[in-house]
Amino acid sequence: MAICVLCRQRKGKRFCPAVYNMICSTCCGTHRLKKLNCPSSCPYLRQAKAFEMAQKEAEWAQRGAQRAEIEQRLTAFALEEAISTFANENPDLTDDEVIAALKAVQDAVEREVMSGMVHEPKADGRTKDLALRILKNAQRMKQRIGIPHNVLLARVARLLTQKAMLLSQRTYDGKGYLKALLIDIKPNSLEELFERLTASQTRG
Numbered sequence: 665m666a667i668c669v670l671c672r673q674r675k676g677k678r679f680c681p682a683v684y685n686m687i688c689s690t691c692c693g694t695h696r697l698k699k700l701n702c703p704s705s706c707p708y709l710r711q712a713k714a715f716e717m718a719q720k721e722a723e724w725a726q727r728g729a730q731r732a733e734i735e736q737r738l739t740a741f742a743l744e745e746a747i748s749t750f751a752n753e754n755p756d757l758t759d760d761e762v763i764a765a766l767k768a769v770q771d772a773v774e775r776e777v778m779s780g781m782v783h784e785p786k787a788d789g790r791t792k793d794l795a796l797r798i799l800k801n802a803q804r805m806k807q808r809i810g811i812p813h814n815v816l817l818a819r820v821a822r823l824l825t826q827k828a829m830l831l832s833q834r835t836y837d838g839k840g841y842l843k844a845l846l847i848d849i850k851p852n853s854l855e856e857l858f859e860r861l862t863a864s865q866t867r868g
């Protein structure tokens with residue numbers, strides 16, 4: 665068995681096309697593309713490359729999922745801040761009105777995605793006012809931090825509708841969602857969030 669020509673310690677089991685001699689797997693891994701001018705045809709390089717790229721892609725996909733989750737949370741905050749602020753101004757607002765407004769928002773945004781044209785939320789009176797307020801908050805967030813795009817907005821409106829329906833069922837007064845919301849999200853706090861986000865960005 666040949667001795668590795670690089671370290672002269674371990675067994676040289678790999679033919680290295682860069683040094684045109686036998687080297688060990690440790691030296692191959694350590695010096696690959698660094699000390700060694702590896703040709704693309706080397707099977708050891710190709711194998712290592714395939715493995716590392718697969719790993720990097722997995723990491724990237726994971727970062728993508730994390731990012732998507734953050735974007736979803738921020739969008740939910742924008743929508744719920746609009747509801748919280750509106751509920752603060754209209755103390756007799758009910759969960760049913762909120763659910764109707766969220767459904768109208770989802771519907772309008774989905775129409776826009778499909779047609780490429782802006783659609784008014786299909787609702788009346790106070791429900792429409794709330795739907796417009798929710799859309800306005802989404803717009804404000806988009807201007808400040810570039811999200812949400814419409815697909816995300818429609819998704820979050822749908823998820824919040826489900827959340828509101830679930831929480832509403834837990835109480836008999838039809839305000840289970842709104843009560844929980846007003847504890848979680850302070851009215852008129854969207855600007856505060858933007859300022860926090862910008863501050864953390866400049867701090868790095």
Ligand SMILES: [Zn+2]
Pocket residue numbers: 668669670671672673674687688689690691692
């Ligand atoms: Zn070696």
